[in-house]
Amino acid sequence: QVQLQESGPGLVKPSQTLSLTCTVSGGSISNVDYYWSWIRQHPGKGLEWIGYIYYSGSTYYNPSLKSRVTISVDTSKNQFSLNLSSVTAADTAVYYCTLIVGASNAFDIWGQGTMVTVSS
Amino acid sequence: QSALTQPASVSGSPGQSITISCTGTSGDVANYNLVSWYQQHPGKAPKLMIYEGSKRPSGVSNRFFGSKSGNTASLTISGLQAEDEADYYCCSYAGSSGYVVFGGGTKLTVL
Numbered sequence: 001q002v003q004l005q006e007s008g009p010g011l012v013k014p015s016q017t018l019s020l021t022c023t024v025s026g027g028s029i030s031n032v033d034y035y036w037s038w039i040r041q042h043p044g045k046g047l048e049w050i051g052y053i054y055y056s057g058s059t060y061y062n063p064s065l066k067s068r069v070t071i072s073v074d075t076s077k078n079q080f081s082l083n084l085s086s087v088t089a090a091d092t093a094v095y096y097c098t099l100i101v102g103a104s105n106a107f108d109i110w111g112q113g114t115m116v117t118v119s120s
Numbered sequence: 121q122s123a124l125t126q127p128a129s130v131s132g133s134p135g136q137s138i139t140i141s142c143t144g145t146s147g148d149v150a151n152y153n154l155v156s157w158y159q160q161h162p163g164k165a166p167k168l169m170i171y172e173g174s175k176r177p178s179g180v181s182n183r184f185f186g187s188k189s190g191n192t193a194s195l196t197i198s199g200l201q202a203e204d205e206a207d208y209y210c211c212s213y214a215g216s217s218g219y220v221v222f223g224g225g226t227k228l229t230v231l
Contacts, residue, residue, distance in 0.1 A: 046123070047158070047166065047209050049220035060219050096165055105213040105220065106156035106171035113165050 002027035002034075004097045004111035012091075012118050018084040022097030022111060029078045030055045035100040036080045037107060038071060040093040048093075052100065053080060087118045124149065124210055124223035131229040137198040140226045142210030143191060148221055150191035154213035157186055157195045160225075161206045169208075170195060197228070205230040 008020035022036070029036065037052035051061035053071045061069050070083040084091060094115050098107040125143040132138040142149065142157075149155055155173045158166035168177055170186035173193065183204075185196045193212070197204055210223040 046225040047211075047222045049211075049222060052219075062220070063218055104156070104171045105152075105154040105211075106168055107158070107166070107211070108168055108171075108177065110165040110167070 002099055002109050004099060004109060006095060006097050006111045006114040008114060008116070010115060010117060012087055012116060013120050014088055014118055015086055018082070018087050018091060018116055018118070020082045020095055020097075020114065020116070022080050022082075024078045024080070024099075029073060029080060030075050033102050036071075036073065037098045037100060038082045039096045039098055039107065039110075041096070041113075042090075042093045050082065050084075050095075089118050092116065092118045124212060124221055126208075126210060126223035126226045128224070129227045129229065131231055132200045133231045134200050134202065136200050137196060138200060138228065139194050139196045140208055140210075140228070142193040142195070142212075142223050144193070144212055144221070145191055147217060148191075148212040148214040149188065149193050151215065152213045153188070155186070155188060155193040156211045157184075157193075158209045158211065159204075159206045160209065166209065200230050202230050204228060 003025045005023045012018045035052045038050040053059045068085045073080045094113040096113045097111040099109040101108045153173050157170040160166040173188050174186040183198045208226045214221045
């Protein structure tokens with residue numbers, strides 16, 4: 001069973017870049033059936049899809065965040081990462097890494113989530 | 121890219137059935153059979169309950185039923201139990217214009 005674990009700073013200053021990593025265990029990040037995704041949840045609010053990446057490097061981003069988001073894969077470490085640039089307080093949220101299996105577009109597996117606060 | 125529309129809250133008594141609606145557009149729910157539903161308990165990560173509109177992942181109770189009509193998807197929970205009290209989110213594929221869109225979430229209270 002694939003498991004996901006987010007890691008990264010819990011506090012980021014405004015205008016800086018938020019960087020998170022998701023470590024994949026129990027499966028290969030190069031599996032042709034998997035899409036790796038990031039989703040966030042603002043405090044007390046709903047879910048917001050950020051984007052996803054295929055092991056080949058193909059990326060798909062939320063149009064509202066596209067100009068600031070980069071998702072990448074490191075096959076040697078079995079990890080994928082999120083970079084969100086020029087952050088503001090509005091980017092304060094719990095960030096989840098997730099896995100889509102196959103063409104279902106359903107987020108089958110979730111990490112536990114990591115809280116990131118943007119504040120000076 | 122607009123969020124899917126869900127009721128803010130629903131409630132029901134143990135043993136009863138409830139239905140949560142999720143209204144989208146021709147660009148998402150109506151055009152793709154790729155609606156999924158998630159259950160989220162406080163402080164926990166969401167859990168996939170329904171995918172591709174009506175399919176249940178292994179381990180999910182058959183008390184959870186997904187359906188779709190036109191641009192509205194629905195999640196029905198039968199035989200309500202106290203453990204079903206949680207937030208529920210719908211999600212749909214939205215094509216190349218936006219790819220993924222979520223509903224605002226529905227808080228289910230078991231009375």
